[in-house]
Every structure is written in structure tokens, then in C-alpha cells.
Amino acid sequence: MVLKDHRTFEETHTKVIHEFSKTLEMFGLTPADARLFVTLYINNGPMTLDEMSEALGKSKTSMSTGIRALLDQGLVERVWKKGFRKDLYRANENLYKTFMSSYIQKWQLAADEQEQSLKAIENDLEEQVQSFSKDQQMKQANHLYQRIEDMRSFHQLIADAFHELDPNK
Amino acid sequence: MVLKDHRTFEETHTKVIHEFSKTLEMFGLTPADARLFVTLYINNGPMTLDEMSEALGKSKTSMSTGIRALLDQGLVERVWKKGFRKDLYRANENLYKTFMSSYIQKWQLAADEQEQSLKAIENDLEEQVQSFSKDQQMKQANHLYQRIEDMRSFHQLIADAFHELDPNK
DNA sequence: AATTACGTACAGTTTAAACTGTACAAAGTA
């Protein structure tokens, strides 16, 4: 009976990992990174790369790159244990704050970058228009210009909306 | 000069498509779908599959599947023109409303599904616990149970937050 | 100082996604 208990519990464990991973994928995590995070999250205490490797049945190399991705996104942190040689990692505790912050930050960064690119393109377009002669061309250019304006204000609305969501605002 | 004008304008056009696509990818669109949407969006008037194929340099089949994906997400609509045989499609006008609605809806759907799955797993776990004897097992099970609870309240918080963002709320 | 343990860079492989061409069903045209 003990063996069976163990097996079904393991199965439940695995189910939780795969199910909740889907939610985290909505935040832009790759399936692999999501599973890694959930594994850490439901584990009792921090884990070593070898333990993760064992738990997920993937190579240690995969764990190493996966952990780095999670660290970069601020979803996981390294933990020190005196007299212990291996690196230990644990998932950040507060899911909502962690994921919302990370997600919003990712968005702000991307939005800023896009905004700059669009502004630059818009300037290019303005210069180009100077040398346009045909009426048809002018019309096309103006239409594109208008669209770029729309994209830019879209960025602004998004930035505002996500700022509103920020748990740290 | 006309040729050069035309070329640089085309380049600007392409740049806009690739740049703004990145923003839309943040909403979960694949790079290909995003480019398709932007192509439609900046085009003056609706387009046929053949025109999209020409504009993006991809096969008509790709356009067909891409358009379907965009239709499913409510980002694009079919347009009728009397006496015209080919299907015409145009991008929805209001970017913010369109993308926020689509995004939020996607989230609500996924969240509901996950919530149900987690609830079911939780029930399984409760049954399993009945038959557990060892103390160690009980402890593990309780820990997992607690985590599932945390995941579920996470879902709730997310649902509330996204509801707040909904332009149609 | 020599040895062992650990994490990661890198090259190569496997796996999944995107894309294409052909073929066909449905609907329009002659």
C-alpha cells in the first residue's frame, strides 16, 4: 500500500506541475521554464540543480539555463546555506506580486523600446515626404503616418493600463 | 527618383510592420500572425489572401491559416464587397479595445479552465490523504495542499486584475 | 599541490513549430 500511495501522490504532484505551468505560460514563460518554476514552488525548501534534474527528468544543463532565465526575470532567488557546496534556489513566495511585477517590467521595457523605434521611423518618414512629388505617394505616406500615430498612442494606453496593475505602484 | 522614393517608402513600410509586430507579440500572437495583422492594419482598405501573400512574401496557405487564427481571436474581420469573388479581410480599427478585449478573454478562459483542474486535483488529494499512514506523507500532502490553495487564490487575484483592465467592463 | 565537485559554454542532436505545394471541395461563371 505504501508503494501505491507513493505512486499516486507522485502523480498528483506531476499533475499540479503541468496544470499550473499553463497559467504561468500566460505570463510569457516557456513551457520548460514554467515547469521548472512550479517544481521549485511546490517543493518544501530550496533545491539544487541535481534535484531539479531528477524531479523533471531533464539534464542538469537544462536546469542551469532554465534557472538563469528565471533569475533574470526575478522569479527565483539563490539561497545560501552554510557549509553546503551546491547552489540552492527557491521560487519567490508571493506569486501575484512576483509575476505581476516581472510581467509589467517586461512590458514597460519592451514598450519603451518600441516607442523609440516608432518615433525614429516616423522622423524618417517625415523626411522622405519632403521629396515626394506624386499625389498618390503623399496620400500613402499620410496614411502610414496616421497609423504610426495610432500605434504610438496605443503604446501609451497600454503603458498606463499596466502601470495601474503594478502591485508596487 | 520615383523609383528610389518608392523603394525607401517600401522599406519604411516594412520597418513599421516588423517593429510594431514585436508589440503585438507581447499579447501572445506568434511572430507570423503579428506581421499579418500589422500588414492588414496599415493597409489602406481590406485585403485579399493573394494580396497578403504578395505583401509578406509567404504562401497563400500560410495566409489562410494565419487569418483564421486572427479571426478566432477577434482581431480581424471579414468584409463583403458586392460583385467581388475573393474574401476580403480588414484589421479591427481600435487597437486598444481590440487587443485588450481579446487578451483578457483569452486569460479568463484559460484561468477558468485551470481553476477547475486545480479544484479537481485538490479533491483527489483529499481522498488520497485518507489512506495515508506515515507522518512524513501527511506532511508532504499538507504542504502540497497549501500550495494548491495559493495557486487558486493567485488565479482569483489575476482574474480580478484583468477584469479591472477590461475596456468593456 | 593534487584531487574532487560543481556550474556552465559549446557543439551537436532531437523535437516541435512554421511554412509550402499539391490536391480537392465548394461556389461561381460560361
Add this chain to the structure above:
DNA sequence: TACTTTGTACAGTTTAAACTGTACGTAATT
């Protein structure tokens, strides 16, 4: 009715991402 045209299903191919194993640098242990 026969003939086009149009959109999409499907199988096969290309391309990109995920993953692995080996090899090596760094740091701890003896």
C-alpha cells in the same frame, strides 16, 4: 453541364527552439 476560381486540408519539408553530453574553468576539500 463543363469549366474556372477560390479557400483550405493534408502530407512533407524547412527552420527554429529545446535539450543533451562532453569538456573545461573555478572553487572547495584533502
